[in-house]
Amino acid sequence: MSADVLRAHRLTGGYRTPPARPAIEELDFALPAGVRVGLLGPNGGGKTSLFRAILGELPVVDGTIEVAGRCGVVPQTERSRLDVPVSALDVALMGTLSRLPWWRHPSRADRRAAREALARVGLGEHADRTFGELSGGQRQRVLVARALVQDAGVLLLDEPFTGLDEPSARRLEALFADLAGEGRTLIIATHEVGQAMDWDLVLCVNRVQVAFGVPEEVLTRDALERTYGGHVVDLPGGGRVVPPHHDCG
Amino acid sequence: MSWIADPLSDPIMRRAALELILLGVAGGVLGCWLVLYELAYGAESLAHALFPGLVAAALLGLPLVVGGAAGIVAAGLAVAVAARAPAIGRDNATAVVVTTLLGAGVLLALSQESPPGLGELLFGDVLGVTDGDLALAGGLALALVVALRLLHGRLLAVGFDRTTARSIGASPLVADAALLVLLALAILVGVQGLGNLLVVAVLIGPAATGRQLARRIAPMMAWAVGAAIVAGLGGLLLSYHAGTAAGASVALVAVALWAAAWASRRAIVSRTP
Numbered sequence: 001m002s003a004d005v006l007r008a009h010r011l012t013g014g015y016r017t018p019p020a021r022p023a024i025e026e027l028d029f030a031l032p033a034g035v036r037v038g039l040l041g042p043n044g045g046g047k048t049s050l051f052r053a054i055l056g057e058l059p060v061v062d063g064t065i066e067v068a069g070r071c072g073v074v075p076q077t078e079r080s081r082l083d084v085p086v087s088a089l090d091v092a093l094m095g096t097l098s099r100l101p102w103w104r105h106p107s108r109a110d111r112r113a114a115r116e117a118l119a120r121v122g123l124g125e126h127a128d129r130t131f132g133e134l135s136g137g138q139r140q141r142v143l144v145a146r147a148l149v150q151d152a153g154v155l156l157l158d159e160p161f162t163g164l165d166e167p168s169a170r171r172l173e174a175l176f177a178d179l180a181g182e183g184r185t186l187i188i189a190t191h192e193v194g195q196a197m198d199w200d201l202v203l204c205v206n207r208v209q210v211a212f213g214v215p216e217e218v219l220t221r222d223a224l225e226r227t228y229g230g231h232v233v234d235l236p237g238g239g240r241v242v243p244p245h246h247d248c249g
Numbered sequence: 250m251s252w253i254a255d256p257l258s259d260p261i262m263r264r265a266a267l268e269l270i271l272l273g274v275a276g277g278v279l280g281c282w283l284v285l286y287e288l289a290y291g292a293e294s295l296a297h298a299l300f301p302g303l304v305a306a307a308l309l310g311l312p313l314v315v316g317g318a319a320g321i322v323a324a325g326l327a328v329a330v331a332a333r334a335p336a337i338g339r340d341n342a343t344a345v346v347v348t349t350l351l352g353a354g355v356l357l358a359l360s361q362e363s364p365p366g367l368g369e370l371l372f373g374d375v376l377g378v379t380d381g382d383l384a385l386a387g388g389l390a391l392a393l394v395v396a397l398r399l400l401h402g403r404l405l406a407v408g409f410d411r412t413t414a415r416s417i418g419a420s421p422l423v424a425d426a427a428l429l430v431l432l433a434l435a436i437l438v439g440v441q442g443l444g445n446l447l448v449v450a451v452l453i454g455p456a457a458t459g460r461q462l463a464r465r466i467a468p469m470m471a472w473a474v475g476a477a478i479v480a481g482l483g484g485l486l487l488s489y490h491a492g493t494a495a496g497a498s499v500a501l502v503a504v505a506l507w508a509a510a511w512a513s514r515r516a517i518v519s520r521t522p
Binding site for chain 2: 055057071072073075079080081084085086087090091093094095096097098099100102103105106130131146150
């Protein structure tokens with residue numbers, strides 16, 4: 001593992017307006033390049049706030065957060081408007097906006113890079129298809145391609161496996177492993193505790209940091225119950241499942 | 250061909266045709282973004298709300314553009330203030346403000362003390378456009394095409410996904426503000442020819458037609474500009490031969506084109522297995 005690309009030191013972020021509490025409090029972790037990090041936490045537990053803090057969109061009340069290189073957001077595909085008439089290539093090209101001054105249009109080289117990024121995620125032949133007509137898994141990979149066009153060293157993925165069938169999810173898993181192999185760091189917000197077992201690091205957040213480290217040490221029953229507020233179910237065979245609708249209130 | 254050539258031999262009709270072509274280019278291109286951003290209601294409201302400003306300018310002998318600009322600013326501020334009232338919401342506040350302003354403008358325009366002809370502000374007078382109006386419409390069309398070309402990537406990114414647009418370098422605030430400013434400009438200029446009530450016809454109808462026929466933004470804009478020009482010229486010919494009001498005829502043809510596009514798309518979709 002190489003030098004850290006993302007470091008949070010006693011990070012507290014949100015809005016000071018009383019009586020609201022900060023959205024995240026006292027987060028303390030460091031991520032090296034080339035790892036997949038599972039970000040676990042209940043709905044409303046601060047996962048999105050942490051992403052916003054990493055992007056510099058959430059006011060830091062206390063502590064620090066340092067990011068080396070560019071961050072790319074990979075949102076849930078349901079967040080985007082599927083009726084907007086854009087192709088997969090159009091969406092991938094949006095990754096050039098942050099690099100280009102506002103009066104410049106993507107060059108031929110940018111278009112080539114966007115096509116290469118789509119090929120990289122296995123969608124080279126679908127570049128000219130309408131985004132809204134692709135399957136959920138394909139749309140998710142187009143959004144990953146957009147982050148690659150941004151040349152993001154850190155990818156923030158918001159529950160990328162939601163609504164995917166088994167083959168699509170496996171394909172996305174393999175892509176994530178490849179991207180980490182290239183030295184990119186992927187922070188994957190997820191509810192799939194079993195999936196996070198296979199990744200390199202896990203960060204459990206329920207407004208405060210519950211646990212951080214390698215999955216075998218972090219994913220204990222106690223830590224998961226503190227993360228999700230005591231709603232963890234043991235499965236026969238050793239797996240653990242967090243039931244849906246586990247709002248922390 | 251005399252059905253077309255005869256009317257166009259008249260310089261007044263030629264001038265009106267040129268005005269409608271220029272407004273068609275501006276309205277067709279801008280309208281596509283209004284449709285994609287679901288701003289049709291805002292566009293219509295803005296057009297109606299500037300009416301008292303137009304009437305006041307006409308009564309005071311000022312250029313209509315000046316009155317219209319003042320009317321738009323006043324309407325925008327009134328909506329912002331009304332939307333702050335608890336449990337009202339922006340749409341309801343807009344409806345209240347717009348109805349009030351349009352009503353006040355109509356009262357002023359149609360009162361017995363007002364000079365005759367102010368009613369034309371409601372429906373426009375495309376046959377009475379001056380060289381100055383034509384120059385304004387030409388400038389508008391050029392400015393809109395250039396501005397929208399420059400903003401294209403960012404408008405698309407925000408329209409596609411407003412929640413993550415900032416993270417990829419496109420500000421929703423800037424995109425919204427730019428569209429509203431361009432919309433205000435288009436209404437100000439378009440209202441001279443098509444009137445307060447019908448200017449929306451060249452902004453929304455052709456773009457909605459383009460949306461039915463195209464699967465990407467650029468062809469959608471091409472269809473929209475084409476539909477707006479066909480509606481403009483078709484409406485003008487209709488009004489010449491049938492003796493109907495020009496602005497209203499343009500609006501009718503624009504809607505008819507949309508209905509035809511919608512029906513043809515349905516026919517294609519139902520035939521596809």
